[in-house]
Amino acid sequence: MREEEAIDAVKLAAIGAGLPAHDASVVRVGENGVVLLPSAGVLARVVPRAAKGSDPRREIDIAAWFASRQVPVVHPARPEPLIVGQYVVSLWEYLADSRPADLVTLAKCLRRLHAVAIPEKSLPILSPFDRFEERYGRAPASMLATALFCANSAIISRAGGPLRNSRSARQCCTATRIWRISW
Template structure:
């Protein structure tokens, strides 16, 4: 049986990594696909499982490539990913404290810069938005209703086929892949892009649909969304493929929550709410971010 990925487990891995700081002094920032710890001058990301190794290594290469193109983004403190007790570990320079919260327009400005970039000298994957669904459902195990898992698998298959048939409005190319204001850090010199692990080369509309879904499901106000669309220069909701990518992301978002349900009643309740809202096609149901 796979060992649960908890804060305690992540701290054990951090200790084994031998990065010169006491894990007891590390501050946990987030716990999801990675456990992210802040040390005195660095930030350390501990991946949930060995299968995330390739993605962790690519994230470091993306960060170096963005630096070469002067795109404000987090910079690696170590050039290579470590593999510690079966978990990928990456080390990053710690950013100074944020001067304010990031807003939709800050994100849009950074996306415009990313979307103007050519392909990097290394291969980026397609944005397999639904690629993690099976793994997340597997990690959920018996914590979720098998009927809900089967529903998401069927929904995944339908949206995967529909997405393959889309005709883009924007020129395909490099994109962030998880374009949310929470992945922007505001320093005294401006916004900085963080969490680069989902970088891909695909339909750039993927990055814009995220905020459209945030407006519909997570309560982003109309004014905030208007600021985002204005700063980017185009509203993805005008594109006929928007509903397809939006539905695919909803499916992936449900499955992502599933992996947190073992031993987490809050995650289980949120998972059930999300799946029910999809089954009932109820767009008025608001989801909560974990």
Template sequence: MPTADTPSPALTAAERAEHAVDLATRAGCGLGLQPDEPRVLYNVFNVLVHLAPHPVVVRVPSLAAGPLAEQAAKQRRELAVAGWLADRGAPVVGPSPLVPREPVEIDGRSLTFWEFVDETDPLSAVTDPAALQERFVEQTGWVAELHALLAEHPGDDLPVLSPVVPAVGRTLDELAEHPHPLLTPGELDRARKEYAVLETLVQDLPARFPGARLQTLHGDSPAYNLLRTATGHLFSDFEDATRGPVEWDLTLVGPQGIEEYERASGTRVDRALLDVMESARFLQIVGALAFASLKPDLAPMLEPAIDQWRARTPLSLENLG
């Protein structure tokens, strides 16, 4: 979805990284930093640039939907939630203390600045499937700790399930304007009907699920967004910080992960609500096809999950809880 704050579809991954380094370096210099050795740490959905020798990482959005002002507002929510946690000593990657906790706009892009963390044992380095599953289950258990901390966050200014409404609606609108061959017209129609159901749910979620625990959430599968360091684990990437049921943060972690979360939290996960949240998560993945023109390898990455969405019973008001 090309917008004012996304790179040209013509950019290769290397060009995207080079452009991000340039933006991050100039933005850092504007804040008084002197990054002599900037280097790219990550280049997939965002580009993360370490402004070495400073312990500062700049997140440069690669795929973003909506006007620049909306992106900046979302980033302010992220900085506020992550900063609130960091100030309380929570295990999170916090905003950089070397610069103000504000997004920095440069050349029509909005950047955020974070602490540099030396990850010592990345999940991506684990190749044995059994070991990978064991570690991921353990990390899902740690989400219970994060949720307990976030339950104390006021969250009054956070929208409910904002990664779904209106975000998914915007991407589906883009797919209606610019169809992707991986999605048939009938499948797009199904997706838009499911989104309408989720709009209804978000308007009054407690009415459908009276037992739902609404609170501040990480918003984007925290069990996946976790770094292991020499001194412990840190949750990162609160880009989709929102308010909602804890089940939204537990989508796609699998039965063992859910059992571990229940053990660690001492609370029961609502399986019916989890199933609805997983439908919403799959719909989010379907909508991500709107960004395929910006990232040619994105559609093959999404296709297995889209196949899972196709196999699910379509979401409707009748089967909503």
């Protein structure tokens, strides 16, 4: 996704939702886009309609479900995603004064999260290695060693091998998530 595509999709979605979009700015663009609408207090997530493994409607439902159980989450600014051409745009409250949580706060949030009963509609299984092979080819040179390790871990994990539940696999998942977020 290009920056212009993300901005255009979000501006059209904002107009459809009655939100100001004159000051839209790209936060991040990769497979998906994230665009800030400061005047509206909204952060928009842009996903191609054909994207595998991404379901903005489900993300909104899960956020609402967690909020109903007093788990701290970012709230959707709109209860439904908006379809704009080949993109789906979800709008979320923007937490302008947010900052990374300290370990104690994070631990309390995780404890609250893990105390919540599993929903009737079970959550999708997280597969951090989905489409990994196509992604690691786009890795910055500084991350190629990690990408190659993770690619090998993905192959072993899919085969039910020893890294499936190991610390190395979890570290790789974290590295993959950080890498994916940085795109």
